[in-house]
Amino acid sequence: xxxxxxxxxxxxxxxxxxxxxxxxxxxxxxxxxxxxxxxxxxxxxxxxxxxxxxxxxxxxxxxxxxxxxxxxxxxxxxxxxxxxxxxxxxxxxxxxxxxxxxxxxxxxxxxxxxxxxxxxxxxxxxxxxxxxxxxxxxxxxxxxxxxxxxxxxxxxxxxxxxxxxxxxxxxxxxxxxxxxxxxxxxxxxxxxxxxxxxxxxxxxxxxxxxxxxxxxxxxxxxxxxxxxxxxxxxxxxxxxxxxxxxxxxxxxxxxxxxxxxxxxxxxxxxxxxxxxxxxxxxxxxxxxxxxxxxxxxxxxxxxxxxxxxxxxxxxxxxxxxxxxxxxxxxxxxxxxxxxxxxxxxxxxxxxxxxxxxxxxxxxxxxxxxxxxxxxxxxxxxxxxxxxxxxxxxxxxxxxxxxxxxxxxxxxxxxxxxxxxxxxxxxxxxxxxxxxxxxxxxxxxxxxxxxxxxxxxxxxxxxxxxxxxx
Amino acid sequence: xxxxxxxxxxxxxxxxxxxxxxxxxxxxxxxxxxxxxxxxxxxxxxxxxxxxxxxxxxxxxxxxxxxxxxxxxxxxxxxxxxxxxxx
Numbered sequence: 190x191x192x193x194x195x196x197x198x199x200x201x202x203x204x205x206x207x208x209x210x211x212x213x214x215x216x217x218x219x220x221x222x223x224x225x226x227x228x229x230x231x232x233x234x235x236x237x238x239x240x241x242x243x244x245x246x247x248x249x250x251x252x253x254x255x256x257x258x259x260x261x262x263x264x265x266x267x268x269x270x271x272x273x274x275x276x277x278x279x280x281x282x283x284x285x286x287x288x289x290x291x292x293x294x295x296x297x298x299x300x301x302x303x304x305x306x307x308x309x310x311x312x313x314x315x316x317x318x319x320x321x322x323x324x325x326x327x328x329x330x331x332x333x334x335x336x337x338x339x340x341x342x343x344x345x346x347x348x349x350x351x352x353x354x355x356x357x358x359x360x361x362x363x364x365x366x367x368x369x370x371x372x373x374x375x376x377x378x379x380x381x382x383x384x385x386x387x388x389x390x391x392x393x394x395x396x397x398x399x400x401x402x403x404x405x406x407x408x409x410x411x412x413x414x415x416x417x418x419x420x421x422x423x424x425x426x427x428x429x430x431x432x433x434x435x436x437x438x439x440x441x442x443x444x445x446x447x448x449x450x451x452x453x454x455x456x457x458x459x460x461x462x463x464x465x466x467x468x469x470x471x472x473x474x475x476x477x478x479x480x481x482x483x484x485x486x487x488x489x490x491x492x493x494x495x496x497x498x499x500x501x502x503x504x505x506x507x508x509x510x511x512x513x514x515x516x517x518x519x520x521x522x523x524x525x526x527x528x529x530x531x532x533x534x535x536x537x538x539x540x541x542x543x544x545x546x547x548x549x550x551x552x553x554x555x556x557x558x559x560x561x562x563x564x565x566x567x568x569x570x571x572x573x574x575x576x577x578x579x580x581x582x583x584x585x586x587x588x589x590x591x592x593x594x595x596x597x598x599x600x601x602x603x604x605x606x607x608x609x610x611x612x613x614x615x616x617x618x619x620x621x622x623x624x625x626x627x628x629x630x631x632x633x634x635x636x637x638x639x640x641x642x643x644x645x646x647x648x649x650x651x652x653x654x655x656x657x658x
Numbered sequence: 659x660x661x662x663x664x665x666x667x668x669x670x671x672x673x674x675x676x677x678x679x680x681x682x683x684x685x686x687x688x689x690x691x692x693x694x695x696x697x698x699x700x701x702x703x704x705x706x707x708x709x710x711x712x713x714x715x716x717x718x719x720x721x722x723x724x725x726x727x728x729x730x731x732x733x734x735x736x737x738x739x740x741x742x743x744x745x
Contacts, residue, residue: 214692221688222681240683244698248679257680260672262666268667 210313212428216269220369223261226254233243265343271418277380277396278422285395289383289410290326292421296386297335303388304336304365310381311404313348317587318356319606319652323409331365338387340432343372346440350588352604352654354442355451361437368440369432374403377427380420383410385427394422406587450477452653453499455645458612462641465509466516474520475604479657480601484517490525490591498589498608499536499582502560505551505620509609509630509643511567517593518573533564537579550617550635562625563632604654611651612643659721660689661710671715678704678716686720699723 228239234251235241245252276282285292291307307323309316318324327337339360349357361368375382380396381403398417401408412419443658444451458468474481483489494514501507510533518526540556547553552558561577568575589608605611623631635641645651662685664672670677690697693697701723704716 218685218688218692221691222684225687226680235680240680240687242683242687242697244701245683251676251679252683253676254680254684256674256677259685260666260674260677261681261684265666546676 216266219261219269220266223258223263223266226258228254254545271420274379275398275418275420277378277420278394278425278427279378281422281425282420283422285419289395289419290322290329292395292419293326293330293351293384293386296473297330300386300389300391300393302335302386304338304386305330305384306338306340306369306387306404306408307384307407308340308375308382308403309345309409310342311400313345313581314587315401315404315406316353317406318353321406322411323405324356324360326410327360327366328363329417331363334365336365336367336387337400338367338369340369340375340430341435342374343370343433346435350604350654351442351444351449351451351656352588352606352652354440355652355654356606358437358441361435361440368435370435371432373430375428375430377422382427384430388608391423394425394427396420448479448657450655452476452655453650454653455650459644460513460638460642461642462508462614463636463639465643466512466514467519469513470516470520472642473655477655479656480655483593483595483599483601483657484520486595487525489597489599490527491529492523492596492598493530493532493592494594495532495534495592496590497586497606499585499587500610501533501535501539501608502553503551504554504563504628504632505614505617506609507560507564507567508550508636510611511564511632512572512636513591513609514568514573515571516570518566528574530576531568532576532578532634534578534585536578536582536585547621548618552613552619553620554621559621559625559628560594563628566625566629567632570633600658602656602658604656606640606652607646607648611646611648613646614641614643617641659719661720663715664718665715671709671713672718673706673714673716675704675706675716679717682718682720685718689720700717725737 219481225239228236230236230238232254235245235249235254239254240252240257241249241282271282275284287295291295296302297305307326309323323339327339330337346354357368359397360366377394380398381400383395383397383402385394386392395410397403397410397412397419402410402412406518410419442451452472454472459471460468470484474484494517496510496514498506498510501510514531538554538557538560546553554563557579561579565575589605591603591650593607595601617635619635620628621633665680667671672681682704686700686702687697690700699722701721703719703721705719707715707717709715709717
């Protein structure tokens with residue numbers, strides 16, 4: 190088994206090696222081909238001095254170097270080269286044709302590196318640690334016994350919220366994962382250094398042009414824009430930044446035991462979809478006594494309910510959010526609930542993302558209007574009022590946070606690392622062509638079908654940070 | 659056999675037959691030089707293909723004419739080329 194795995198890895202490395210060599214080689218091949226087209230005799234179409242070979246003597250009518258040069262020319266060849274603005278590491282800069290994860294894995298194997306050091310930065314309001322590609326990458330690399338060092342900006346620790354600090358501490362608890370703090374961001378010319386290999390004679394660096402490439406979110410290390418390039422350098426001269434090691438305990442948030450608690454939720458809420466909301470609040474009542482006091486105090490009415498979630502845009506997640514709020518209303522009772530408006534803020538749906546038709550409960554609505562109408566109908570079907578605000582991504586905090594404020598001005602704040610997206614259901618068709626009212630009715634029928642169940646998703650668990658302030 | 663399908667920066671596939679045929683000969687000759695064989699050892703052709711829905715392209719194909727096994731020796735030839743080129 191191990192031998193097969195080893196052979197498979199060796200074969201993969203061979204294929205990757207040939208691929209990288211081939212890419213460089215192609216540039217030379219096309220440059221030489223272009224030179225062939227630049228006839229030294231400056232002929233009209235083709236001649237023995239350029240592309241008219243003996244074996245092409247009967248194909249003269251199909252040869253015209255001028256037509257060919259309209260295609261294969263200096264401009265086209267320049268597109269194969271690294272533009273000067275991307276030479277972050279000087280002449281040693283080279284375009285990286287792989288995705289950052291593949292590039293790191295390939296390089297670590299090739300040069301027998303001990304591990305990799307990954308850099309983070311950019312404004313903290315762009316961070317989404319829970320769903321970040323760096324977090325996923327860290328788990329993958331550490332799982333293969335590759336050391337991962339993550340460098341955080343020095344000032345970030347004080348500004349991270351409880352949930353984010355808890356996530357980082359959880360990562361630092363893993364073998365092979367270590368956090369460092371640096372006062373200065375590592376730059377290479379105009380580029381932002383994304384990662385470097387460590388523990389080997391050959392040190393490879395990767396950098397990107399925009400600061401967003403080092404933001405601790407799902408786009409970390411990703412170069413998506415067509416006018417941007419991931420740049421690599423092997424053994425180049427890159428300035429070294431001073432770093433301080435940070436242990437998991439330093440990262441772990443300070444918890445006020447009376448008012449705060451962090452819940453790791455696994456499969457506790459698996460069960461009937463209809464009971465999802467009730468199960469959720471029962472968990473809070475059981476685990477968070479400060480929250481229970483607020484929820485069960487008959488003297489306190491609900492003053493406001495707010496929820497922020499950038500990514501709630503499918504009938505399933507909208508429905509689960511609705512079930513949470515409906516169960517909250519049932520726990521506090523009609524009198525304490527009164528006529529409060531549920532204030533929900535989410536991100537604009539990008540209409541150009543509609544590559545495929547939506548047909549399943551977890552597919553996305555294609556535009557803001559129908560999402561808003563369906564959710565309002567859904568809430569009004571249980572006598573609740575909903576205000577839905579659509580905003581741009583940068584205008585919404587990255588936290589998925591539910592805040593319930595009571596008339597005493599006490600607040601119960603629940604932060605979700607993944608929102609309600611953690612919970613999934615079996616394949617369920619949903620008719621997106623129906624009107625808003627009909628879609629709300631459709632969802633209510635799905636809820637009331639006892640066969641429709643909710644289960645924990647692919648992620649190992651989800652984290653809730655519950656706080657009373 | 660080696661096959662190329664070229665696209666320009668405007669995302670347009672190479673579809674003019676004469677331009678494609680001429681480029682094919684130029685690439686064939688360059689490839690022969692790079693791997694150190696006579697250009698007559700390598701044949702070349704263009705073939706119209708559909709690289710993606712709604713698009714046509716003249717595909718460039720280069721192959722051994724005498725079954726001499728150059729294609730199967732490609733990795734060795736490439737390594738030698740890289741060495742000469744300093745890669």
